[in-house]
Amino acid sequence: MDATVVLHQSVGGIQLCGCDSSSGSVKILGNSSLRSISKCFADDTGFFRRGYCNFKPYRLHITRASTPHTSWADQAAISTSPNTTNNTRRTPGEAALILIRHGESLWNEKNLFTGCVDVPLTKKGVDEAIEAGKRISNIPVDVIYTSSLIRAQMTAMLAMTQHSRKKVPIIIHKESEQAEAWTQIYSEDTKKQSIPVITSWQLNERMYGELQGLNKQETAERYGKEKVHEWRRSFDIPPPSGESLEMCSERAVAYFREHVEPHLQLGKHVMVAAHGNSLRSIIMYLDKLTTQEVISLELSTGIPLLYIYKDGTFMKRGSPVGPTEAGVYAYTNNLARYRQELDEIVH
Structure with a gap:
């Protein structure tokens, strides 16, 4: 039995629409039974790979007999059209990018190597996150990306409590079909007053x-200051059983380019709350830093950095000092219009 027959019986219907290789796409509706089928064919035949048939490019549209529910996360976070959840007009390819290193964590306070251990913020870290929110309170945010660690997520959530739009950041759970189904939002008005938060x-x-959980000063005394400095500040030398900055950069930048940058290209405004080294890696990509320049780059906790994406280029604008900084809104037409709308709402 060929692949088309199996698909027809299990899914309900199939349409193959010709398209050029640059725009081939896959649109899947109601994929509960498709997942098991695609797993069978994807590796062996490549039938689903990038929406192409083995013989020539196609756009593949698969539908079920019943009309399924499309999740808010899919609409808001992975849509191929500009976000329409607020009234701000957009110019594709012109957008704001906000980067925030998380506030002080409990292990920062204790001078311990933290890495991927999931440690929350201190009281000072909470205050830093709130202050960061005040600095960006009048800069538009359409989608938020954070790491999977609680200190970055706390920072993003606390920062958004200060935002002038008062939209609610909502973490998207897609770890299972049940998690995705149970967290659906069924009010369109509520969706418009929400911001999707994608964790990664x-x-x-x-x-x-092996340094995680160790005191930094004691580790320097044990291994020597030069060796610990080499582990912490070199680009390509990892600590024992750990990652080098180069290794961290490979995963962080690849994710940024694949998931974050497409939003900016569509004119969506993005905030990324993450960590010293993952953000250092992304900044290396944005600012085209050398391996020597990036290892000397210092990022303060809780201080937002603003970039403007325009005409395929990232322009660094430093850190906003607060909602009254007029210069921030002169960077793009989008931000100028956004600030004007806010003023009209207030008055």
Whole structure:
């Protein structure tokens, strides 16, 4: 029995629409039974790979007899059209990117190597996150990306409590079909007043291996200051059983390019809350830093950095000092219009 017959029986219907190789796509509706089928064919025949048939490019549309529910996460976070959840007009390819290193954590306070250990913020870290939110309170945010670690997620959530739009950041759970189904939002008005938060381990702090949980000063005394400095500040030398900055950069930048950058290209405004080394890696990519320049780059906890994406280029604008900083809103037409709308709402 060929692949088309199996698909017809299990899914309900299949349409193959010709398209050029640059725009081939897969649109799947009601994929509960498709998952098991695609697993059978994807590796052996490549039938689903990038929406192409083995013989020539196709756009593949698969539908079920019944009309399924499309999740808010799919609509808001992975849509191929500009976000329409607020009234701000957009110019594709012109958007704001906010990067925030998490506030002080409990292990930062204790001077311990933290890495990928999931440690929450201190009281000071909470205050830093709230202050960061005040700095970006009048800069639009359509989608938020954080690492999978609680200190980055706390920072993003606390920062958004200060935002002038008062939209609610909601973490998207897609770890299972049940988690996705149970967290659906069924009010369109509520969706419009919400911001999707996508978490990803690829944005985690670099994994410090056998140093995690050790006191930094005691570790320097045990192994020597030069060796510990080499582990912490070299680009390609990892700590024992851990990641180098180069290894961290490979995963963080690849994720940024695949998931975050497409939003910016569509004119969506993005905030990324992450960690010293994952953000250092992304900044290396944005600013085209050398391996020597990036190892000397220091990022303060809880201080947002603003970039403007325009015409395929990232322009660094430093850290906003607060909602009254007029210069921030002169960077793009989008931000100028956004600030004007806010003023009209207030007055």
